[in-house]
Amino acid sequence: MIEGLTNWATWREIHSQPEIWRSWGATLDVAGLRGWISDQVFDEVWFCGAGTSAYIGDIVAASVKGTRSVPSTDLVADPAHVLAGARPLVVSFGRSGNSAESIGTMDALDALVPDAPRLNITCNKDGALATRVSTGPAQVIILPDATHDAGFAMTSSFSTMLLTALALFDVKCDVPARLNALADQLDNLLPQLIAGDRPGRAVYVGAGPLTFAAREAALKVMELSAGQMPALWDSTLGFRHGPKAFVTDSTAITIFLNPNQPTQNYGTDLAKELQQQFPRSTVQTIGPGGDIDVAMPFGAAWAAPLCVAQAQVKGVMWAHSLGLNVDDPFSGQSTLSRVVSDVKLYPVTT
Known part of the structure; x- marks a missing residue:
């Protein structure tokens, strides 16, 4: 192993995933959340997010029939077109819950489909996805604090949000047992990757x-x-x-x-x-x-x-x-940031 890896928060966050999954599987109210979902009125399930959060939606939608991945970057860029005639259940993923596109998605839904149900899955109890009041029926899932990665790159946040969505939208299963099994697999796998x-x-x-x-x-x-x-x-x-x-x-x-x-x-x-x-x-x-x-x-x-x-x-x-700051690779460059916030949001026209 390269010396000094354990000094990085990102390295520790990667290796914390098995224990996060085990504890989360024992905590997540799968039955209650599935019940809430079944009570809602919608035409289709949309998974929304930006960057890694969008890729979560891509993975789930490629596996669970009857769902779509709709990146929030697409929805915010042209909301009237994307939402025209739609009444989706919008599942939004966000590590911080404060990215410009997360906020822009909520703005677009409020303006164009205010009664459409929303399910926000986020790692930050203080972010907009967790705290903003919705105009329609809404449910918020706040993941354990440990998933709110301190590092620039999403690691435990990616995996735990993905597994949460699969627990709710894939075929019913014993979620605690499944997450325990996956955690055991990752524990055995990680040493092989170094x-x-x-x-x-x-x-x-x-x-x-x-x-x-x-x-x-x-x-x-x-x-x-x-x-x-x-x-x-x-x-x-x-x-x-x-x-x-x-x-x-x-x-x-x-x-x-x-x-x-x-x-x-x-x-x-x-x-x-x-x-x-x-x-x-x-x-x-x-x-x-x-x-x-x-x-x-x-x-x-x-x-x-x-x-x-x-x-x-x-x-x-x-x-x-490469000698980089692993937890903040773009330090000093001012080109990329951990939370994308420098996007100017324009008013949603109906």
Whole structure:
């Protein structure tokens, strides 16, 4: 292990995830929240957020039929078009709950669909998503304080908000038992991820919900390295159609293997192809039977936090080796901030 990693809050937050999931699974009122959801009147479930919070919606919507991912960045940019004729249940994700788009989404809903139900899932009990009074029926889920990551990059906040949404919208299950099982898996997995030299660039690919886990993984690498390490994401089959041009001899390629067949076969086939075509690159598969063997008995979406943990760990290690402030990679640059707030919001027109 690289010396000094434990000094970073981000490193500690990554490794706190198993215990967070265990305690949260025992606390979350799944039955009560599912009951509230079933009592609401809506046409469709929308998952809204920006950046990592949007990718949570992408992962869930790719797994749970009858739901959509509607990034808050899209909704706020053109609310009248996005909300025209809609009566959704809007599920908003936000670590801080104070981003410009979180506030803009609430403004748009108040103006255009004031009676539409809302479910806010946030890590900050003091943020706007937790405290603002809604014009319509609303429910707020405030995650444990430990998920309100101090580091720039979302880690425990990402995984715990994702698992919370799956607990409420996926097929009913024994949530405490499932989160305990996932926590045990991550405890066993994390030590396996602390190895390897820093590459020049990184690629993450996956299929189904793991396509968007790959998106989150690539973002973690770019954020934590302050852009010094280019990272690309794509779907398993989509990667060959041009994006493969990104690969060089110093590229680390990670393929998240979907547990379903024939989906998994496409991932293993791609890994073999890339190993032959780019013998100087590193190709690693993560998933059932992969180079890092991760069982996925609950499906791909539930396993997404296990896959993304690889990029969380590697991203911290690589950023640390670059001499960066891992908890604030853009310190002194004034280009990116932990909470996006410098967006001018314009009035919503009806």
